[in-house]
Structures are given as C-alpha cells and as structure tokens.
Amino acid sequence: MTSRWTQGLGRLLLSRLFQAGLVAWLVGTLTFILTRSLPGDMAYRIAAGRYGYDMVDGAAAEAVRAELALDQPAAGAYFSWLWDLLQLDLGRSLVSGNPVIQELSHQLGHSLSLAIIAVLLSLLIGPPLGLVAGLKPGGMLDRSSEVAANVLRALPPFAVGLLLIMLFAVTLGWLPVAGHGSALHNVLPALTLALGLAAVSSRVARNAMADVSHSAYYAFSRTKGLNERQSFMRHGLRNAAVPVVAYLGVQFVYLIEGVVVVETLFAWPGIGHALVHAIVARDVPMIQGTALVMGLLFVMLNTAVDIACHFLDPRRRHA
C-alpha cells in the first residue's frame, strides 16, 4: 500500500532538491559578483560595518582583508564564498552588525505568517467562486467574476495595496494604514496579496470545473442517479482540484514577488522588506541571506504543491 502511494515521489523530491541547490548557487554567485563590483575598497567597507566608521584604520581593514581573503584572486575567493554559503555561514549584517541568521529567523516568521494568511484567504475567495461560476459557464456570476479577475490582474500588488489603503485606512478609517502589531495590521497586506492570487485561482478553478462538468464521466454520474450535490462531491471536486493545486505552484511566483513589494508598502518587518532595505543600503550579507531564504521558500512551497498533486491525482503516480 505504501509503495503505491510513494511511487515516483523520490524522483520528484530529488529534482526539487536540485532546484534548491541551484537557488543557493545562483544567489551565491550573484552576490559574489556584487561584492566584487562594489565601489571603493571592500575591506574598508566591511571593517566600517563591523567596528563603526570612526574606528576604521588601515590595520583594521588589513585584518578584514586577510580574514575574508579579499586579496586573493577572484577564483579562490569565489570558492571560499560558496563554501561559506554551503556551511550556512552567512556572515554579519553590515548595517546592524548582528549575524544574518539571527535577523532572518526574526523576519522569516513575519513573512511566513503574512504569506500563509494570504494563501488561505485567496483559497477561501478564489476557488469556491470559480467552482460555482464553472457550474454555469456564461452565467451572471461567471461573467462578473471574469471582469473582476481581469481588472485585478491588470493591477500590480502595490497598486491594489495603495487602493485598499486609500479605501479602508484613509477614507473609512477602519484599519491601520501600515505597520505591524495587532491582528488588524495583518488584514490589508494579506488581503492585497490574496486578491491578486484569487483573481487567477478563481479563473483556473472555473475553467477546470467547466471542463469537468462538460465531461462524459460527470454526465454519467448524473444519469446514473446521483443528485447534483453528490456528483459534485464525488466526481467534480477532486478532478477540479488538481489544476487548481498545480497552478498554485505558478502562483507562488506572484506570492514571493508580491511579498517583496507589499511588505515594503506596508512597512511589514519581513524578509521582502529586509531585502529591499539591504539592496538600498548595499548590505551584501543581508542581500545574500534574504534572497537565499526567499528562493528556498519558493522551492519549499513548490515541493508542497508537488506532494499535494501527487496524492490528489493517481494518474501522476503511475505515469
């Protein structure tokens, strides 16, 4: 029994593991290029980050240079850079001086809670709407949800966020504009992301449901005497769920990109906000850390989707 369920799962996980390695390599390489292309002397910059700008002298910079092998030729320095990354030695933030790992663990929680609330909210809005619309293609609900989805899709998350802020926070005054703290602070950023996600997932669910409700097996389930509800529960839901869940993987691109922008807009103390700040402050270790964590988060979410699809759809297991 177990072998039937887990068949093909190993290969799937292996390819995701490979992707994770690729993410680490890509982020490591790009940030390495970044350190090498920084204007000025890197050793002085790092020394200034560690000891404060007033404490930097030639000796301190030389010490840093020797410690980080900055005087080494690029190839050797590149490998030791990647080696550090492999050991999860991400260094210290040049701005705050704290270890990057410590900063990240703090921020990851905030980002995750935002992302999870957003995904759950979008699943509450999108697929149910799409399923109902898909049962009657061309109906009122189908048409109006299509228009709404098209409008939302043409608005980037930051524009949606701005409009929500103006409506709910500034004009109506129901919710706080930005920041972090109470549960109410969650509402606007999560809703911003959720609306964008739901716009797509509702259409995917609608198309999937329309396909299913036009299929021969669905017609047969009705002719054999199941009522509308029974055939929907037994034959409709699971078949329509496969594309919706599979498409979540693609939507996570939107989610990760949205997290960067939405956190910045709402001053949310998460990883996306930290990444943008690190880029503005040229804080290379933090850029590396935040980009790495976001990339790995993306891979992890996709792995979860793969596993969910694997169990939802037996055809994939035997393919």
Added chain:
Amino acid sequence: MTAATTRLSSRFSLPQLSSRQQLGAFLLALLLAFAWLVPWLFDADPARQQLTRILQAPSLAEPFGTDHLGRSMLARLAAAIRLSLGMALLSVATAAIPGVLLGVVAGWRGGWSDRLLGSLADACLALPGLLLVLLLVAIAPGNFWALYVGISLVLWIEYFRVVRARTQALVTSPQIEASRLLGFGPTMLFRRHLWPELAPQVFTLAAFGAASAILAMAALGFVSVGLRPPTAELGLMMIELLPYYHEAPWAMAQPIIVLFVVVMSLNLLAGKDPR
C-alpha cells in the same frame, strides 16, 4: 474567441483580431498616440520644476495638474509611458528572438542540445523572476541596462518552453516529414511549417511578456530600487506622490490609472484567457 484563434493559427497573413483584442489594440494605440504626441503639441519638459506651482489641480494650462515639485504631470506621464513601452518592446524582442530560436533548436535536434538548453532554462526559473531582477539590479543600482538584462533573462524562458514543446510535436508531423523527404532545407521548413503554427502563441506570449516587463519595472521603481529620480517612471511616480495623497489625490491616481490601462490593453491584446 476560440474560433478567432484557430483562424489566426492557420493564417500567415495579418491575424484576425477578436473583439477583445480589438479593444486592447485600440487602447494601446491611444496610449501610443498620447505618449508621442504630447511632446510635439505641448511645450512640456518632464524634469522642469516650478516650485511656485506645486500640486496644482488640473487646469487649461496644465491639463493633468502638477506634482510636488511643480513638474507637469502631462509631460511626466507621457515620458513614463514612452519609457515603459520602449523598455517592454526592447526586452520582449530580446527575449523572444533567442527564446524562439533556441526553442526550435532544442525541440528539433533533441539530445544533448535539448538537455543543455533545458537545464539553462531551469536555472533561470529556479528563482522567482522578480528576485533575479532584484539581484541583478543590486549589482548596478539605478541602471536601466541591468533592469533590461534582468527582465529579458526572465522572459526568454517562456518562449523557449512553449516553442520547444510545440516544435517537438510538429517535427514528427506528416507534413514536415513530407517536406523533408522532398529535400527542403531547415530555413524553408521553419518559414513554411513551423512559424505559421508558432506565431500566434509567440504573439500571445509577447503581449503578456510586455505587460509583465512593465509591471516589473514599476514594482522596482515603487520599492525605490529601480530607476532613480528624476526619471519619470510609473512606479517611481506613485511612491513619490504617495505622501501628497491628501492634497492631490488626482496626481496620485494618474500613474495608477495609466499603469492599469497599459497592462489591461496588453492583456486584452494577448487574446486568450491568461492563466
């Protein structure tokens, strides 16, 4: 709409546009006309500041009002549209040409070239697109070319994947086998058999790609890691005008509306229901 797309795919000539696509083309034409006519008709410099006339409401002299530095919103919007559409066109062309050619090579030749190109595409896809663009922009902040390279690097993959999958199916089709047996060369086969089948899909991808290029540039401008002020760029204008929302809501709304119309027109032009 499906009828239109099938008709479209069987033609080499100008594609028939569905009503949805016609609306998109109309909106896009309006935007283009606006963006390129404004500098001709008005004496408008997007960077000229007039600090005595800040945040003025729309009037006859300034049809769209002025921003927080007294710059003409009309001139800035036109410049921002030119920048966005120009960048989109450039990066779509840069992405589509190698994407299509490499896709054809990979789908046709198969074997190691397929595997090599496939893993190259996977490597570019490992990170979410905006993250890759952000990292490249971090290397050269405020640089248009870093933005352009990053966006093109993300966009080419879609063309590659779609074209590869389609080519794989087409190469074994009877009509291509027959043409091959008649001794036609690869250029001829591509022009006669592959391109007419691929063109509508490439066109759809190009329209969506242009929309996502514009959104990416605006997003980076919005989080102030993209292009630098005083460039007139839609995302940058939004974040610059945000603090003046109360005094000048119309100014704040303009870049949002323009971005919405630009992206909407491209999405409509793409035709198919975008997933």
